[in-house]
Amino acid sequence: MGHQISRRTLFRTASGLAVAGALGSSLAACSGGTGAGSTSSRLTMTWWGSDERHAAYKKALAAFQKDNPKIEIQETYSGYDGYFDKFNTNVAGGSAPDLMQMDTALVAQYARKGVLAPLDEYVGKELDLTGFSKTLLANGTVDGKLYGVPSGIGVNQLTVNRSGLEALGLKLPDREWTWADLREVARQVYKKSGGKTYGVDDGGGGTLQCFEIFAREKGQTFFSEDGKKIGFTADTLQEWWEYWAEMRKLNACPPPAVTSAAHNDLTKNAVVIGKALFTFDSGVYGAGGSITDAQLDFLPTPQGDWSGAREGNFVNGGVLLSATKKSKRVADSVKIISFIAQDDAAIKDFQLLRGIPPTDKARNLISAGLSETDKLNMANADYISQRVAKATDALPNPVPPPQGADQVWDLLFQSNLAVAFGKKSIKAQSGEFFDQAAGVLSA
Numbered sequence: 001m002g003h004q005i006s007r008r009t010l011f012r013t014a015s016g017l018a019v020a021g022a023l024g025s026s027l028a029a030c031s032g033g034t035g036a037g038s039t040s041s042r043l044t045m046t047w048w049g050s051d052e053r054h055a056a057y058k059k060a061l062a063a064f065q066k067d068n069p070k071i072e073i074q075e076t077y078s079g080y081d082g083y084f085d086k087f088n089t090n091v092a093g094g095s096a097p098d099l100m101q102m103d104t105a106l107v108a109q110y111a112r113k114g115v116l117a118p119l120d121e122y123v124g125k126e127l128d129l130t131g132f133s134k135t136l137l138a139n140g141t142v143d144g145k146l147y148g149v150p151s152g153i154g155v156n157q158l159t160v161n162r163s164g165l166e167a168l169g170l171k172l173p174d175r176e177w178t179w180a181d182l183r184e185v186a187r188q189v190y191k192k193s194g195g196k197t198y199g200v201d202d203g204g205g206g207t208l209q210c211f212e213i214f215a216r217e218k219g220q221t222f223f224s225e226d227g228k229k230i231g232f233t234a235d236t237l238q239e240w241w242e243y244w245a246e247m248r249k250l251n252a253c254p255p256p257a258v259t260s261a262a263h264n265d266l267t268k269n270a271v272v273i274g275k276a277l278f279t280f281d282s283g284v285y286g287a288g289g290s291i292t293d294a295q296l297d298f299l300p301t302p303q304g305d306w307s308g309a310r311e312g313n314f315v316n317g318g319v320l321l322s323a324t325k326k327s328k329r330v331a332d333s334v335k336i337i338s339f340i341a342q343d344d345a346a347i348k349d350f351q352l353l354r355g356i357p358p359t360d361k362a363r364n365l366i367s368a369g370l371s372e373t374d375k376l377n378m379a380n381a382d383y384i385s386q387r388v389a390k391a392t393d394a395l396p397n398p399v400p401p402p403q404g405a406d407q408v409w410d411l412l413f414q415s416n417l418a419v420a421f422g423k424k425s426i427k428a429q430s431g432e433f434f435d436q437a438a439g440v441l442s443a
Contacts, residue, residue: 042074043329045336047101047319048083053353060346064339071332091115091324099333102148102320104139108400110322111142117323118145122334128342131359135389138397139317149337150317152355155384156209156301158200159284161277163295168192172297175383178305179214179243182278186252189277199252200278201270202259202420204244205413209280210301214240216395217304217312223441227402230437234430241419241426248420256420263413266291285377296373298380300387311391313384314398318355356381404440411436 047057054077061073076097078086084106090096102110110116123129123146129137132150140148162172170188173181186199203210212222214236221231247253254275262268266283270276272292278299285296300313321340323333340346347362348369356378357363363378370378388394415433418424424432 042072043099043332043336044074044076044097045099045333046076046078046083046087046097048078048080049101049353053350056349056351056353059349060340060343061336063343063345064336067339068335071335073336096324096327098327098329099321099323099336102140102322104148104150104154104317104320105400107140107148107320107322108142111145111147114325116147117325117327117330118147119149119323119334119337120146122331126331126334126338128338130342131361132341133358133385133389135315135385135397136317136358139315140320140322148317148320148322149341150320150358151350152318152352152358153381153385154316154318154355155381156213156280156313157282157380157384158209158299158301159271159279159282160297160299161271161292161294162297164197164274164277165189168197173299175300175380177299177302179302180305182302183243183247183250183252186247186278187250190251195251197274198254198258198270198276200247201262201276201280202244202248202253202256202416203280204241204420205259205416206280207409207412209282211240211412212398213301213312213314214304215312216314217309219310219395221395221398223399223402223405223408225399227399228441230408230434230441234434237430237433238426241416241430244416245419245426256417259420260417285373297376300380300384311388311394313388314394315385315388316397317358352378402441404443407440408437411440 045061047053049057057077058075061075065071065073084103087096087100096115102116107116111118119127127149129149136150136153137146139150140146160172165172168189169192170185173185182200189197189199205211207222215222215232218232218236220233220236223229224231244253248255253259254270258270258275262270262281266272266281269279269281269284269291271279271281271284271294280301284291285298303309304312321337323330323337327333340350341358342361344365347357347365350357351366351369352374357366363382367375367378411433415424415429419426419429
């Protein structure tokens with residue numbers, strides 16, 4: 001994962017959910033078999049990520065073993081694709097790792113199937129969580145128990161071509177901006193560029209980066225708590241699509257052909273190809289760096305500008321580190337989790353490779369070595385995190401995406417395109433969306 005959740009990450013995670021759901025019966029049957037069943041005396045640990053993340057983990061684990069020579073670690077790592085397929089196979093065969101990197105979207109499923117170990121008894125002892133906010137720890141908490149320690153702060157935000165904005169004589173909006181403010185600055189971009197550049201990519205089919213936050217600002221969720229229904233109303237969706245219809249009419253966002261071409265292809269993102277200056281797709285910039293040469297900056301998703309609007313932003317936990325329930329090495333796994341979270345050298349080794357660091361201490365430790373864009377990114381994530389923590393009206397974090405979530409997300413995107421291309425009216429497409437989504441979620 002990069003610093004935030006991109007659309008690509010959403011579909012990737014959903015495929016992992018499908019795997020977890022498909023193997024649900026076998027997971028329940030074996031009730032969390034572990035690497036403790038193997039003949040190896042080593043503590044087994046597995047994770048996914050980039051080559052840079054692999055190197056950081058290996059360096060941190062080598063330092064840990066130097067300080068704890070009695071704990072020998074056997075490492076396995078890979079990319080995300082196939083990671084949970086292999087994990088599920090190992091669980092079913094009684095040879096799951098002792099310690100693993102866990103996806104925040106999947107932790108509830110594995111915890112409830114008895115695969116993961118609750119860590120609460122270790123907190124304040126072997127597990128040092130000093131500096132972790134309750135909001136962040138909620139991402140690893142299931143039914144009141146802690147099953148995973150978050151690696152960092154993940155937020156949904158806009159990525160802005162700041163150099164392009166300044167070239168037009170426009171200022172970066174204030175972080176406390178609203179949807180009306182976005183409409184106005186996007187309209188100004190088109191006007192001041194002589195019609196060469198649109199303000200923001202079309203978010204009408206967006207999910208986490210914009211629509212879910214818009215729905216939460218109205219006190220609604222994307223999915224119901226049990227995951228069997230849509231959690232927002234037809235009125236909310238209609239208002240959302242009407243907003244983006246107006247944005248297209250004002251040339252504040254690109255025409256549908258540009259939006260369609262960019263779906264799941266960051267190289268064709270409107271900011272990347274110079275067609276817009278604001279984008280909701282956080283994947284344009286992440287732990288792997290930027291895919292555009294423009295000087296970027298970052299802003300929270302706009303706030304509701306109506307009476308009674310609530311805080312819609314939320315903070316996710318990047319990735320988690322979790323121990324498996326039947327492992328004989330849970331206490332040792334917890335020591336490793338604590339070391340990675342709190343050791344100064346380990347924090348510096350990981351930099352932003354597991355997300356924005358979760359504590360003030362960690363963020364301060366790495367700040368000096370970051371690029372200007374990384375600093376701006378981290379500052380905005382910290383700002384959103386603090387704002388969410390202070391909010392008294394924010395909804396709880398979203399429930400883990402249910403089976404079929406990827407289909408529903410894509411349905412929202414395609415439905416917005418149908419409206420944008422003029423194939424369906426908003427009212428007709430809304431009815432079709434709810435009917436089709438209900439079919440997916442009840443399957």
